[in-house]
Amino acid sequence: MAGTSFLLYQKRDSWLERWDPRMKIVAVLLFGAALLLTHSLGLKTAQLLLLIVLWGMAKLSWRVLAFTLLSLSIFFASTMIYQSVLTAVPGEDMITWGWISFSSQGAVRGIMMCEQIAGIVLLLALLVRTTSPIVLAEGLEMLLKPLKKWRLPVHEAVMMFSIALRFLPILIEEFDKIRKAQLARGGGFHRKGVSTRFRGVLPMLMPLFVMSIIRAKDLAVAMESRCYQGDEGRTPIRMYRLRANDYAVFSFSIVNLAAIFVW
Amino acid sequence: MIDIRNTTFYYNASQDDEEDAGHKPALSHVSLNISPGEFVAFLGRNGSGKSSLSRLLNGIELPTEGTVSVEGHVTSDKAALPTVRRAVQIVFQNPENQQVGITVGEDIAFGLSNIGWPQRDIANRVAWAINLVGLDADEDRPVTNLSGGEKQKLALAAVLALAPRYLILDEATSMLDPVARRQFVATLHEVRKQYSFTLIYITHHLEEVTDADRWILFQSGRVVTSGTPADLMEDVRLLQDCGLELPYYQTLAGLLRESGIAVPAAINEHELRELLCKSS
Ligand SMILES: Nc1ncnc2c1ncn2[C@@H]1O[C@H](COP(=O)(O)OP(=O)(O)O)[C@@H](O)[C@H]1O
């Protein structure tokens, strides 16, 4: 199931996996900012294409990419309609096709909006699918270290986040199992009608919820038993060193961000 | 040595003794010694307190009354807790709920990282642990695509990497199929030849612990008795009261004994076969 593996890291020995996690997070933020801030259709399109190239370089599956974009198609459609038909500003060039009439500037706005949505989703997917959760968490924690001075529970928050990522695939699998079990008993959410469907979801969410709590309790005990005591006295599991490669990625991100002021 | 002295334990203990009077303790007045190098089995029905005691041994829970000490360190002493934890490690029942890492290597490294293992030696230690349990997986293998048996071997490796002196297996084989279970037990004994530790084995399957030094029987939070397997096996009634079933060959040996055939008490399946083959 393509959906199950969407957020799952798998070792593929790609170039992107070797980036330092800190630099990867910074690059994602800078790239995301550039993507959101630029007003140029050309630049946004180029950035999106670059993300797709990176997807290929990360050796990620094209099927998953297609699935991801397809699952966003409702957003795309509604954005396009909203921007080009519903909120057309008087005075914009209106194009009429049969009974539809839409604004061409609105259509460009819509396309840029869609590119933004797709870009952010791909960016995040690239980040989590090319970085192991523990490495990601350690990178995030190193970046957020200054916040510890104000006694913010940086380590705890980051640990929670990485464990959530670790358990997501198991939860999805469990949801699938429960769904099938409910289907076999004649319940479930293939039924017609919104309210029947909705009521069909509840009996699935309850066992999932209960199981997650049991799991969380078990895991907390197992972690504590393996000497986990917050960030006190921990050594990172890997040595993190910035290499030339990471500086190159950083420079590129800065240039990319600067480009929005030029175009 | 582990020294458990007159220990009573309530989950959610209240400050007020009167309130405790209402609900049942998970353990009451347990006293027990476990010597270094020993192989002991905790046996008894579900809910008889075996897991609770194992959690007391590494300080995950603290006794409501009495003391638990590990090599002279009392578990309720906060300063000694890290030492106690490291000395007493537990492999739990559910293979899925005890792995923190996404890959085999990361999961083993998690514990090492917690105890501040020198960073540059973590990779070596991970490789050592994988090799020790004979896990057929490199460190980059995702945990999610290991089988149940492999996951438990990983749990064993992750725990042994910390060099514990006491290892508790809390029904570690109960979710495995019979083949995986036998393999796991074989691995465990193989490991114990190379690297010695005190083994505390919690199970419902007596055939896994016939070669233990001592069986400890639990019933409703109390230790009913303890003794060598050979001695306790003779008391079928007591075993039944504790919800335990002898392996079938043992039951057969008992029946033969009842019909007047001289079958020694401490007999294993191979000896019984010899005996039967000879007599026919
Ligand atoms: N986390 C918990 N909270 C409250 N009560 C518990 C908890 N775990 C176990 N118990 C209770 O403690 C008693 C002993 O349980 P346990 O030690 O798990 O037994 P065993 O491992 O022998 O099956 C049981 O009555 C059980 O219901």
Ligand SMILES: [Mg+2]
């Ligand atoms: Mg138990």
